[in-house]
């Protein structure tokens with residue numbers, strides 16, 4: 001591997017997976033392992049094209065252990081001619097576990113519990129939804145991919161604060177070393193695990209993070225200085241116009 005001058009800073013590309021089958025159906029998803037929709041696969045292709053056009057070439061890739069992020073990274077990297085890159089996956093990049101809301105319709109939940117409770121569950125920093133029962137059809141208890149996790153680490157629900165806490169060890173121990181070693185890293189993950197990472201990078205307050213939403217399939221590029229601080233706060237979307245419209249759509253989910 002070529003020597004990289006880490007004092008020169010690095011580039012982090014964040015990619016939320018393309019639209020999933022459950023995004024399309026407006027269902028709370030969390031750790032349920034749904035696939036991409038046709039539109040999601042198209043978004044992933046477009047994400048790969050945007051990456052190729054930008055000239056940004058990641059040298060290492062990190063994904064969650066969920067199919068929608070894995071597929072998105074595969075499609076985007078294939079499109080960018082970077083299908084050969086080394087990849088590591090971790091449950092620590094998974095979507096926020098949505099507890100007993102997993103599998104529930106967002107519009108019905110909004111109608112049943114009201115706007116305040118609905119938004120508290122969706123976007124508050126420290127209020128988790130009720131935990132999911134182990135025998136719930138959408139529980140991950142018994143899922144082979146988490147078999148090695150001590151039971152106290154396997155969540156049954158999470159708020160964003162929990163996601164920050166379980167994501168940061170992976171940031172420091174796996175992603176940062178790759179940034180230092182290679183200069184450019186792609187992270188393919190989820191709306192709320194990426195919100196947790198962006199909160200950390202930009203130093204966003206517990207209150208202000210409620211208003212931040214990340215669209216599907218559009219690469220978000222952070223140039224980081226030698227101290228891993230963003231040189232442009234908030235980073236830059238490779239397709240800012242599409243991103244702005246898609247951010248509004250995520251914000252308004254449930255209200256249709």
Ligand SMILES: O=C(O)[C@@H](CO)OP(=O)(O)O
Pocket residue numbers: 023027028029030031095096098122191192250253
């Ligand atoms: O359902 C989910 O897991 C997430 C992401 O799709 O939804 P929300 O944006 O409502 O947190």
